[in-house]
Amino acid sequence: MSNEPGGPTAAAPDQSEATDTGVDDHPTTGRAAPAPGATVLALLAAGWLAAMLWSTREAISSATAGVTAVSLSAFALPGVISAALVAGAAVGLAVGEPVARRTERVTLRFAVAVGAGLLVGLLAALAIDLTYAGDVTTRTIAGTTAAAAVIGGALAGARNGAVVGAVAAAALGTLLFVVAFSLARDPLFDLYSAGDTQQALVNAASWVSRTESLLAGLIAGGLAFGYLTWARRRAERDGDDAPRWPAYLVAGAGPGLLLLLTEVIIRVGGRSLIDLAAALSDADAVAQTSLGTSRVDNAIWVLFVGALAAVISFGRTLGSPTADEE
Incomplete structure (x- = not known):
């Protein structure tokens, strides 16, 4: 009798079979996580580009001679190009994101984003042509800015x-x-310098550059992690696919990759301006070569440190296996 259906010792149904209904408790739409705050980000990036264009114009206008204007233009070019890259990406994202939410057509989304970047580039180039001095330097800055x-x-x-x-x-x-760090560059240089010899000054400058690159990489990784965490929470709320660890790796390394891409654009599109500045004197030639090498080193530092910081930060949010089992 104990084995009769409904008896006191009748076998209970398997809990795994009872609960496994084939229905996901957290269904997803299959769409990639959206980009939160894209419009605000686009406005900030466009504002930063406008600020860089204005500061470059002021620096060139204050030059007392054409030779000085060429040198200042070459020094300011990397900042303008990097700002244009970020502005084009941010505005393209803000315009293309609504399209991505309404359709799965990758070509249309890509075309809209490129069109938005083209509009930003044309407006920036027009502003440069109208407000800068009309010479070969102006045309180089305008062309490379639009391309970026x-x-x-x-x-x-x-x-x-x-x-x-x-x-x-x-x-x-x-x-x-990087702009804010310029305020701390001189005090750090005095801190790192161990004398007045040429070698001591070179070592101090090297340590200042490494400190800047390390801190920039940590900031890049931290901001990338924070943004993706924000996006993950919104994705979980809306049922979209949450970003996984490769997304954190790419996002953390992204700023360094953009800096390397900036250097490629400078050496291709801005080659004439860099060569013109380097031809002014032997000291200018050495300065341009040194600055180019320093920018590449800084980009590599930001790339690796940012990627590590973002991935490690993401890893710390994962629960340990022991805690999950308990």
């Missing part, structure tokens, strides 16, 4: 908008930090 904005828009056409937004936000924060 278009390339940024093309990057915004990627399928995963959250990663693009994280890269743009982290890159913008990194650029802001």
Whole structure:
């Protein structure tokens, strides 16, 4: 009798069979996580580009001679190009994200993002032509700025908008930090210098550069992690696919990759301006070579440190296996 159905010792149904109904408790739409705050990010990036264009114009206008104007233009070119890259990516993301939410047509989303980047580039080039002195220097800055904005828009056409937004936000924060770090550069140089010899000064400058690159990488990784965490929470709320660890790796390395891309644009599109500045004197030639090498080193530092910081930060949010079993 104990084995009769409904008896006191009748076998209970398997809990796994009872609960496994084949229905996911957290269904997803299959769409990539959206990019939160894309419009605000686009406005901030466009404002930063406008600020860089204005500061470059003021620096060139204050030059007392044409030779000085050429040198200042070459020094300011990397900042303008990096700002145009970020602005093109941010504006392209803000315009392309609504399209991505309404359709799965990758080509249309990419075309809209590129068109937005092209618009940013044309407006920036027009502003340069109207407000800068009309010479070969102006045309070089305008052309490379427009090209950088278009390339940024093309990057915004990627399928995963959250990663693009994280890269743009982290890159913008990194650029802001580099400008703010200039206030601490002289005190750090005095701190690192161990004498007045030439070698001591070179070593101090090297340590200042490494400190800046390390801090910039940490900021890039932290901002990328924070943005993707924000995007993940929104994705979980809306049922979209949350970013996984490769997204954090790419987003953390993204600002460094953009800095390397900036250097490529400078050496291709801005080669004539760099060569013109280097031809002014032997000291200018050495300065341009040194600055180019320093920018590449800084980009590599930001790339690796940012990627490690973002991935490690993401890893710390994962529960330990022991805690999950308990």
